[in-house]
Amino acid sequence: MSPSPPKTEAAVETVEFAIIGSGFSGLGMAIALRRAGLDDLVVLERGPALGGTWRDNVYPGCACDVPSHIYSFSFEQNPDWSRTFAGQPEIRRYLEGCADRHDLRPHFRFDCEVVHARFDAAEARWHLRAADGRRFVARFAIFGVGGLKDPRYPDIPGRDAFEGISLHSARWDPDVDLRGERIGVIGTGASAIQLAPALAPEAARLTVFQRSPPWIVPRHDRAHGPMMRGLLRIPGLLRLKRTLQYLFWELRHPLIFANPGRISRLYEARLRRHIRKSMSDPELIRKVTPDDRVGCKRVLVSDDWYPMLERPDVDLVDTRIAEILPHGVRLVDGTVVELDAIAWCTGFTVDQPLGDMTVEGLDGRDLADAWGDRPRAHLGITVAGFPNLFLLLGPNTALGHNSVLVMIEAQIGYVMRAIRHTRGRRHDWVDVTREAMDDFVARVDAESADTVWISGCDSWYLSDDRVNFTLWPGTTLAYRAATRTFDPALHRFGRATGDAAGEAPGRQTA
DSSP: OOOOOOOOOEEEEEEEEEEEEEHHHHHHHHHHHHTTTOEEEEOOSSSSHHHHHHHOOOTTTTOOOOOOSHHHHHHSOOOOBBBBBBBBHHHHHHHHHHHHHHTOOOGEEOOOOEEEEEEETTTEEEEEETTTOOOOEEEEEOOOOOHHHHOOOOOOOTTGOOOEEEEGGOOOOOOOOOOTTTEEEEEEEEEEEHHHHHTTTSSSSEEEEEEOOOOOOOOOBBOOOOHHHHTTTTTTTTHHHHHHHHHHHTHHHHHHBBBBOHHHHHHHHHHHHHHHHOOOOOHHHHHHSOOOOSEEEEEOOOHHHHHHSSSSSSSEEEEEEEEETTTTETTSSSSSEEOHHHHHEBBBOOOTEEEEEEEEEEOOOHHHHHHHHSOOBBTBBBOTTTTTTTEEOOTTTTTSSSSSHHHHHHHHHHHHHHHHHHHTTTEEEEEEEEHHHHHHHHHHHHHHHHHHGGSSOOOBBOOTOOBSSSSSSSSSSHHHHHHSSOOOOGGGEETTTTOOTOBBBOOOOO
């Protein structure tokens, strides 16, 4: 038998810009670079196609929970959305259309999960390694991986013992047929209030297991017919509609998140009236009425959640689950609920925004170790000690009241200004100072302390020690103002000499 040929090292692809992720963040960044004439880029996507969360989340009923016209790029407005709140297939088609219109297909590298990223100070380059061995070297690394990608499962004993169908909303298999099955939906968050109403008509029986009830506002979703779509093609009308929608949703910020006062209490009273109008069963009304303050957890939008719960073949259980059994669940009071299938609507690992990826900055410092229990970044974008690395939708830049596309576009603009400054002055790398990063985090924490988030409820917004590390505490108007200019004085600049000390902070105006 002839000896096997020696294994060869995977070829290294060298580029100026490596973008990790192909959802709204990564796609928007790639478009911005190409529009600026910067074509030397790759988009590294761990999945088999573009789209990020809108590729992965295919559960029945999956849709956006902000209006379609503001959940889209300002430079790629779409007059042809079929509904006020677009569904997952339509949003994915929109993303694919954006990629095609900006000729991005040649830049994608699919099935390319980046597992290791290391900054070489001597070269001033990021070395990226994918799970399949592919390697990339880039001057700038831009992470658009998002926080809502890896599913989280609750720590309930016996989860692996269940012998029926088990699906997480973030890893749904559309080929699984659940018609006529006894289905248990665990969770009452954003995914559950979309998924459960879609499953209820086909299930033999649907049981919703609720840990705590969410605040829900009416969705008022409706189809956009030919007349509406035609009107939005009149020059200026689509932009006007988008602006009015944005301002309307922006006004939700003081209504929902301000330190509890008269306005928020009036809003809660209105939402309680909405519950009483939507339901007739007093026991169900009791179960679905929250005890925490509105905005303490994510406020959800739905027109069909409350009506679904009054169906005769739907049960709402607010007793805690003690353990998962091979054919159902046992509650803490001893009751056993027989099930054929479990749908886990239990969220994502938002406290691990980069998943299992290892990221090494100056002096080999690991980003996960640098963050510890609380991810932090200046403007949610740059981390001290990790030059030429930019995060999109990083720590403290998610939203609970408006379209996150506003934040993404503000961040992309900031990154472009940082890149232009660094390249234009012939620096090899740029790194935010620790003082600037710490000052930003301190200001975010001070603003968060005056919000409803820290009023006592358990929320994925908060770390284990009840610090907000996910949401931006101010308005999007304030964030756009904060990212409108790049301040060289808050940064170090250096050249590819291996000298991590770099040059003194810049004083020029960006």
